Amino acid sequence: MKRTLCLFLLVAMSLYSYAQHTDIASVLSQLPDVSFEKLEAANGSSNYTLHIKQPIDHEDASKGFFHQKVYLSHKGFDQPTVMVTEGYSANQLRTYELTTLLDANQLQVEHRYFGESMPDSLNYRYLNLKQATADLHHIKQLFAKVYPKKWLSTGISKGGATTIYYRYFYPNDIDVSVPYVAPINTAYEEQRIYSFLETVGTKDCRTNIENFQLQILKNRAQIIPLLKFYSLGAQANYSYLSLDEAFEYAVMEFPFSFWQYGYDCETIPSKSASIEDLTEYFLTVSNLTFFSDATIETYSSHYYQSATEMGYYGYDTKKFKNYLKELPTDTNPMALFFPFEMTDTFDGQLLTDVNKWLQTDAHKMLYIYGEIDTWSASAVPPNPDVDSEWFILPGKHHGNARIKFMTPAEKQRLIQILETWLQIDLAPQLD
Incomplete structure (x- = not known):
């Protein structure tokens, strides 16, 4: 040596x-x-x-x-x-x-x-x-x-x-x-994310974001067929998560993405907006393909690091429990997705x-x-x-x-x- x-x-x-x-x-x-x-x-x-x-x-x-x-x-x-x-x-x-x-x-x-x-x-x-x-x-x-x-x-x-x-x-x-x-x-689950999302911006803007999420969930029967066509054009497949799971994750991701990239509160569609306009804005801020097979495979190393050593964020689903069909509402699901069976545990x-x-x-x-x-x-x-x-x-x-x-x-x-x-x-x- x-x-x-x-x-x-x-x-x-x-x-x-x-x-x-x-x-x-x-x-x-x-x-x-x-x-x-x-x-x-x-x-x-x-x-x-x-x-x-x-x-x-x-x-x-x-x-x-x-x-x-x-x-x-x-x-x-x-x-x-x-x-x-x-x-x-x-x-x-x-x-x-x-x-x-x-x-x-x-x-x-x-x-x-x-x-x-x-x-x-x-x-x-x-x-x-x-x-x-x-x-x-x-x-x-x-x-x-x-x-x-x-x-x-x-x-x-x-x-x-x-x-x-x-x-x-x-x-x-x-x-x-x-x-x-x-x-x-x-x-492992960064709690400061939740308090940040409860305080960032104005109260009116945070309320409009939550109302938009609810509006998307309430209209899922009309929106999901549009998402299927969108995914077809984007050549996005969903086998690690189902399309319904990916949809719900994308709705929960919406406020995180909204503030991460500084969208304008004034651009959030109103309650009278068409289904097409709601869907277009939803995909602009929280793109469904982020939860597709190709993206999960691309970021598998990142998810592994987050799950074992770096920690990550989760989604507060409790307030949407009456409208979620796929995600748990008694615990906060983490924004971690794997194309393989994850057996390693977190070391903090x-x-x-x-x-x-x-x-x-x-x-x-x-x-x-x-x-x-x-x-x-x-x-x-x-x-x-x-x-x-x-x-x-x-x-x-x-x-x-x-x-x-x-x-x-x-x-x-x-x-x-x-x-x-x-x-x-x-x-x-x-x-």
């Missing part, structure tokens, strides 16, 4: 020296267990798709390996580097806000067990945050000497949560972490440990949340005892709680924080 470490350090040191006098492709060709393909250059960056060999179990290489997909955007060896911690698949190269703001290199890392980053033998036992963040740590080790300047990590939603967990497991890998709209739950120890760490030792974290985003119910609470900063953006939701939508004062504050923490000067380059 000691000899292997020494060899790795020698390779890393030679790479750093080599990088100062050559191009990034030559450096990539020297990295161990990394294959790469050049992409079209854009925005002054040289872009590549990488596949990096990772152990399925970082504590026991005999369990086998998989290749993790990473997009690299290279700006310069003397530029800072942003590691994007995706929570799901990375289907295309995207330039993130911090990368633009810092004129930085970017490593956009697909999460293990998503997209192309799948082991041949899909043993979910090794899909946990300890292993996922060890993937990120290995990538940081590979590129630390290639890019010796400041390192930041960032991610959105589950990717933002991954950024937080990465900092928890490897606090010295990154100089500054910037998670966007990142939920960190406190239990990591959530306990991380939530404690966040209140005592999570420094140089810059949190960005939307005020009306449902996932802000699970936001990391502001705490003056740590050297971190919070931006809770008024009126913003899961999709637009971003730097580019901040007010000039908010942007300036963010830039000043980054300049102080990173000890660099920034010239704002965002629209």
